[in-house]
Amino acid sequence: xxxxxxxxxxxxxxxxxxxxxxxxxxxxxxxxxxxxxxxxxxxxxxxxxxxxxxxxxxxxxxxxxxxxxxxxxxxxxxxxxxxxxxxxxxxxxxxxxxxxxxxxxxxxxxxxxxxxxxxxxxxxxxxxxxxxxxxxxxxxx
Amino acid sequence: xxxxxxxxxxxxxxxxxxxxxxxxxxxxxxxxxxxxxxxxxxxxxxxxxxxxxxxxxxxxxxxxxxxxxxxxxxxxxxxxxxxxxxxxxxxxxxxxxxxxxxxxxxxxxxxxxxxxxxxxxxxxxxxxxxxxxxxxxxxxx
Numbered sequence: 430x431x432x433x434x435x436x437x438x439x440x441x442x443x444x445x446x447x448x449x450x451x452x453x454x455x456x457x458x459x460x461x462x463x464x465x466x467x468x469x470x471x472x473x474x475x476x477x478x479x480x481x482x483x484x485x486x487x488x489x490x491x492x493x494x495x496x497x498x499x500x501x502x503x504x505x506x507x508x509x510x511x512x513x514x515x516x517x518x519x520x521x522x523x524x525x526x527x528x529x530x531x532x533x534x535x536x537x538x539x540x541x542x543x544x545x546x547x548x549x550x551x552x553x554x555x556x557x558x559x560x561x562x563x564x565x566x567x568x569x570x
Numbered sequence: 571x572x573x574x575x576x577x578x579x580x581x582x583x584x585x586x587x588x589x590x591x592x593x594x595x596x597x598x599x600x601x602x603x604x605x606x607x608x609x610x611x612x613x614x615x616x617x618x619x620x621x622x623x624x625x626x627x628x629x630x631x632x633x634x635x636x637x638x639x640x641x642x643x644x645x646x647x648x649x650x651x652x653x654x655x656x657x658x659x660x661x662x663x664x665x666x667x668x669x670x671x672x673x674x675x676x677x678x679x680x681x682x683x684x685x686x687x688x689x690x691x692x693x694x695x696x697x698x699x700x701x702x703x704x705x706x707x708x709x710x711x
Contacts (some may be wrong), residue, residue, distance in 0.1 A: 438675055446609075446617075447609055448610050450610075451606075453686070463594070465603060466586075467590070471587070471631070475586060475588070538679055
């Protein structure tokens with residue numbers, strides 16, 4: 430199970446009927462699933478995200494289509510290309526995320542560790558930078 | 571929230587970026603989510619399911635493509651056609667289910683009320699009928 434944000438390769442159970450992936454807390458994701466949400470009818474020209482969370486942990490799974498996810502945290506910036514239901518993205522607290530370049534018919538399912546709480550969102554990049562990046566850089570130097 | 575097995579229409583939050591649906595226990599599904607699994611790379615010729623559960627509650631969501639689901643319980647038999655992420659299927663305990671006619675690129679996500687437990691499965695139709703149908707018919711008559 431991941432502790433840092435990044436790719437989670439799930440074990441795919443295959444037979445002649447197709448593929449199945451099972452996700453259970455403590456077994457292959459590092460939290461209890463309190464909420465599931467999904468985005469669909471995505472618009473390739475319209476990026477989403479542009480926020481970080483103070484506490485929330487999430488797993489993003491691209492069930493259909495593809496998209497790119499740009500993440501920034503105290504470890505730096507990374508770009509990911511999601512196009513496979515067997516390769517998910519774990520995003521912990523303190524990560525700025527931007528999702529873009531949605532292919533037609535893209536569906537992203539997100540498993541979240543807490544119920545929806547607007548107070549957990551940081552929607553302003555300057556605030557995110559001050560709280561999660563600058564502090565770390567200063568304390569690290 | 572449903573108490574009997576059948577369709578759940580979810581509220582879709584739409585804007586110019588696309589659609590979002592959020593699922594939380596007690597708000598729009600009648601259980602805590604302990605497990606999430608999904609099936610993909612489905613084979614149109616290969617039906618799935620053919621079992622009932624003693625206690626497990628599940629919500630099936632067709633995220634991409636389409637399929638048919640045949641259910642049988644003490645209330646009789648029903649057929650459903652799933653092709654929309656905003657219209658899910660709640661399947662309670664004591665329901666025999668068969669899934670078939672998967673369109674290409676179909677992805678089904680299932681939210682489940684319990685961790686995987688082989689002892690909760692009834693994989694033999696005669697046993698299912700004896701436990702959930704015959705008993706009900708006799709006691710109802």
